[in-house]
Each structure stands twice: as structure tokens, then as C-alpha cells.
Amino acid sequence: MEDSDYPSEPTLLYAQLDHNMIGESIFKELGNQLLYRWPANERLTYALLELWEAQDERDRWSELEYVLHDGPFEVAYFYPDEIDFQEDVIERRERALRRHFGEKPIVYPPLLLEDETQNSEV
Secondary structure, three states, X not given: OOOOOOOOOOEEEEEEEEOOEEEEEEEEEEOOEEEEEOOOOOHHHHHHHHHHHOXXXXXXXXXXXXXXXXXXXXXXXXXXXXXXXXXXXXXXXXXXXXXXXXXXXXXXXXXXOHHHHHHOOO
């Protein structure tokens, strides 16, 4: 919701966590397309890590889908025994997008160069 350009659009946060690894992807539904957004602030990474670490290590989920629709939200947790780790995480993420938003093209912003990321709001 801290995305000043698209704060109230339907949103999917897809995250994968493991020891020393956090990967989060944020997508906004914009009519007939999905837009990838860089995280609005770094607190998201720490919040995800705290949520993951709060679980008993034997019962920790590996991936989550958090979908926000103008207030109401739903969360799905996926555990290691439910995931085919031979399948690329990008394929699982795109399947989640299709499940929640249907067959829509995904628009990714151009990659930022290192000196540009230091000057941008992440």
C-alpha cells in the first residue's frame, strides 16, 4: 500500500524464503495487464523474515502468496513438501499470477543500473 503510484490496485506479493534468502515479487493488476513493482520500502523484507522465523523450524512454509483487493486480503502458505524445487520459482510465481488475475501480459520495468538504484526510492 505504500506504492505512491499504484497504492490501491489489486496486488499480489509472491515471496520465497529460506535460510539467508528472501525473494519477494510484487505485481499490480492494471486492467488488462500486470505490472511488476519494486518494493516501496525495505521494511517488507524484514517483516517477511520475522514472519518466517516466527514459525517452528520443522513447520516453516517456503513460499507465500499475499493477495490484496482494495482492503480484503488472502494469504496462502506453501510448505517444502508441497513444492517441486526442480521447477523454477519464476514458473511457480507466474502460475500464481494466472490463478489470481487470469491470462494477462506481465510488464516489467527496465532494470536499474547500480548508480540509479542508489538514487531511487526502493
